[in-house]
Amino acid sequence: MSKEKFYESLKNEVKRIDESKTSKRFENLIEDFTDDPSPRAIINGQKYAIFNSNDYLGFRHHPALKKAEHDATERLGTGPGAVRFISGSFKIHRQLEKKLAEFHGRDDAIVFSSAFATNLAVIFSLVRGQSKDSLINSNTLVISDELNHRSIIDGVRLANLGKDEKLIFKHRDTDSLSQQLEANIGKFDRVVVISDGVFSMLGAYQDLKKVREVMDRYDSKYPEGIFLIVDDCHGIAAFGKTGRGCEEVSGAKADALVGTLGKGFGVDGGYVVSDQVVIDYLRESAATYIYSNSITPGCAAAALKAVEILDSDEGRKMLANLERNISLLKTELKKKGFTLAADSSHPIQPVLIGDPGTTKKIIDEMYSRGYLLSSINYPVVPKGRDEIRVQLSAAHTEQDIIDFVNAFTAGAKAVGVL
Numbered sequence: 001m002s003k004e005k006f007y008e009s010l011k012n013e014v015k016r017i018d019e020s021k022t023s024k025r026f027e028n029l030i031e032d033f034t035d036d037p038s039p040r041a042i043i044n045g046q047k048y049a050i051f052n053s054n055d056y057l058g059f060r061h062h063p064a065l066k067k068a069e070h071d072a073t074e075r076l077g078t079g080p081g082a083v084r085f086i087s088g089s090f091k092i093h094r095q096l097e098k099k100l101a102e103f104h105g106r107d108d109a110i111v112f113s114s115a116f117a118t119n120l121a122v123i124f125s126l127v128r129g130q131s132k133d134s135l136i137n138s139n140t141l142v143i144s145d146e147l148n149h150r151s152i153i154d155g156v157r158l159a160n161l162g163k164d165e166k167l168i169f170k171h172r173d174t175d176s177l178s179q180q181l182e183a184n185i186g187k188f189d190r191v192v193v194i195s196d197g198v199f200s201m202l203g204a205y206q207d208l209k210k211v212r213e214v215m216d217r218y219d220s221k222y223p224e225g226i227f228l229i230v231d232d233c234h235g236i237a238a239f240g241k242t243g244r245g246c247e248e249v250s251g252a253k254a255d256a257l258v259g260t261l262g263k264g265f266g267v268d269g270g271y272v273v274s275d276q277v278v279i280d281y282l283r284e285s286a287a288t289y290i291y292s293n294s295i296t297p298g299c300a301a302a303a304l305k306a307v308e309i310l311d312s313d314e315g316r317k318m319l320a321n322l323e324r325n326i327s328l329l330k331t332e333l334k335k336k337g338f339t340l341a342a343d344s345s346h347p348i349q350p351v352l353i354g355d356p357g358t359t360k361k362i363i364d365e366m367y368s369r370g371y372l373l374s375s376i377n378y379p380v381v382p383k384g385r386d387e388i389r390v391q392l393s394a395a396h397t398e399q400d401i402i403d404f405v406n407a408f409t410a411g412a413k414a415v416g417v418l
C-alpha cells in the first residue's frame with residue numbers, strides 16, 4: 001500500500017515532463033517501409049518521409065546487408081547463446097573487430113551490444129580498474145567536454161570520482177582544456193580527456209588536432225601522460241570523404257575511439273578501437289563486454305558488410321551523395337529564410353526555432369504533412385536555442401530534399417514561424 005505514495009511522485013514527475021513539452025514516450029510505431037530509394041515509413045497505414053534518422057548512408061535497407069544478416073542467421077542462429085567468454089563468441093564477431101580495426105588504422109577492436117555500453121565500460125575500466133585488486137593505479141584526472149553525450153557522463157559517474165578528479169572543459173574550447181591541464185600539474189599521475197567527435201545537437205565537431213596540440217604540451221607534465229577517448233558515433237560512416245569521421249576531418253587521432261554500428265552503419269551495436277594493450281586490457285575488464293551478450297551473429301555479419309562497403313568505391317559514392325544533399329538542403333533552407341543554429345557540414349542540420357512549444361507545433365504540423373522530424377530542446381541546448389534537427393541520408397534524392405524544404409516552409413508558416 002505504501003508504494004502508492006511512491007507511484008504518486010512518479011506520476012507527478014511524468015506530468016512535470018509532459019507540461020514542459022519535452023516528453024519522449026509517445027513514440028511512432030513503424031509498421032513497414034515502402035521500397036522508394038529513400039524508403040518511407042508506414043505508420044497507421046500512412047507514408048512518412050524520414051528526416052530524423054541516424055541512418056546517414058541508407059545502409060539499413062541495403063540488400064547486401066540484409067543478405068549477410070539472413071545468411072549468417074540461417075547458419076548460426078538468431079542469438080549469441082551466451083556472453084562472449086562463455087560460448088557466445090563467433091568467428092564473425094572477430095572478423096568484424098579485425099575489419100573495424102583495419103578501417104580505423106588501429107591494432108584491434110572490441111564489439112559491444114551498444115555504444116552506450118561501450119562508453120560505460122571503457123571509461124570505468126580505464127579510469128578505475130576492474131576491481132580492488134587491479135594493478136591499475138587510479139590516480140586519474142578526467143576532463144570532459146561540457147556537452148558530451150549522456151553515455152560519457154554516465155561512464156564518468158560510474159567511475160565514482162571525487163569533485164576535484166572530474167572536470168569539465170568549455171564546449172570545444174581548447175583554451176579551457178589547457179587551463180585545466182595547467183592547474184592540475186603535480187596532482188595526478190595521468191589524465192583522461194573525453195569528448196564526443198561530432199556533437200549531435202548541432203552537427204559541430206571537436207577539432208582533435210587542436211586537442212592533441214594542447215595534450216602534447218602537457219603530456220610530459222603528468223607521469224603517465226594524457227589519454228584521449230573520443231566517441232564519434234555520429235561522425236563515423238557519415239562525415240569525411242571516406243567516412244572516418246571527426247578523426248579524418250580534423251586530421252588527428254584518439255587513443256581510444258568509440259563508435260556505434262547503429263547509426264551510419266545501419267545495424268546495431270557499439271565498438272572501441274585502440275592499441276593492442278588497451279584492447280587486451282578492456283577484454284579482461286570491461287563489465288558490459290564480459291557480463292553482457294554481444295550482438296547477434298546476423299548483426300555482426302551485416303555490420304561487417306557495411307564496413308566493407310563503406311571502405312569501397314560504393315561507400316565513397318554514398319558519402320558524396322550525402323555531401324550533395326547537405327549542401328542542397330542548406331542552400332534551400334537559407335533561401336526560404338530559415339536560420340541554421342550552426343554552420344555544419346554534417347548530415348545533422350539544426351534549424352533554429354527558439355522555444356519548445358513552437359518546435360513541437362512544427363513537428364506535429366510536419367507529421368500531418370507526411371514527414372518525420374525531431375527537435376532538440378532545453379536542457380540539451382541552451383534556453384532559447386530550441387531547434388528542429390533535420391537529419392539527412394545519402395538515400396534521399398534531390399527531389400526529396402526540395403519537397404521537404406517546401407513542406408517545411410509551409411509547415412513553419414502555418415504555425416506562425418517565418
Ligand SMILES: Cc1ncc(COP(=O)(O)O)c(C=O)c1O
Pocket residue numbers: 114115116117149151196200231232233234260261262269270
Ligand atoms: C555520441 C553518442 N554516443 C553514444 C551513443 C549511443 O549509441 P548506441 O545507440 O549504439 O548505444 C549515441 C546515440 O545516441 C551518441 O549520440
